[in-house]
Amino acid sequence: MTLSETAATISPRSALARDKLMHTAERLYAEHGFANVSIRRIGEEAGQRNKSVVQYHFSTRDDLIHAILDRHMAAIEKHRISMVAALGEPGALSLRDWITCVVQPSIEHHIDLGTPSWYGRFLAQTVVEPTLREYTIQAHLKMPSFRRIEELGYPYGPDLDRELVVQQGAMIRQLIVHMSAELEADLASGRADHAAAERSWRRLGDNLITAIYGLSSSLLGERR
Helix, strand or coil, X not given: CCHHHHHHHCCHHHHHHHHHHHXXXXXXXXXXXXXXXXXXXXXXXXXXXXXXXXXXXXXXXXHHHHHHHHHHHHHHHHHHHHHHHCCCCCCCCCHHHHHHHHHHHHHHHHHHHCCCCCHHHHHHHHCCCCCCHHHHHHHHHCCHHHHHHHHHHCXXXXXXXXXXXXXXXXXXXXXXXXXXXXHHHHHHHCCCCHHHHHHHHHHHHHHHHHHHHHHHHHHCCCCC
């Protein structure tokens, strides 16, 4: 069931309970890791007396995590769709445009979340957790905005070694996900200035675009 379908079929009270559980789970997982947070603890810290409240609303731990991921991806998708819509006609997409469309929507979402936030550290765990990794990767790649980017001019042509392309994608994913988690952790701990959080996120976005552009240019043989 999608987020929109869920919202259309549950009561306002249930929606509030689900929202509280999702926010609580995201924070706990980000701060303590999946292995150190029980379903029961999530319910207790969300202020729920029913010991089976998480199972009632989400069935399983992984269903809860999927719901958290889907909510964030929907927010990121709004940013990327608007960026892609402004790019113009097919064939007009430069390599730097493509990289910016991959990186910047996530940066904008982190800025929207404010400080403190937990999504960056939460996401960093899902991409290395065996039972969640494939879902997380495929859910991102199947976003409509990514399909639109391909239509406008995907930079990796059929002549390139597909193994290298896959490795390049993994490098890009690791840079975006784990550098975002690092900055989020620094902001949460006070190692980075809360008052300058937006500036820090935008600087990270610029640095990620520059770094990924260098990696991609090398793979593409300086193709623009």
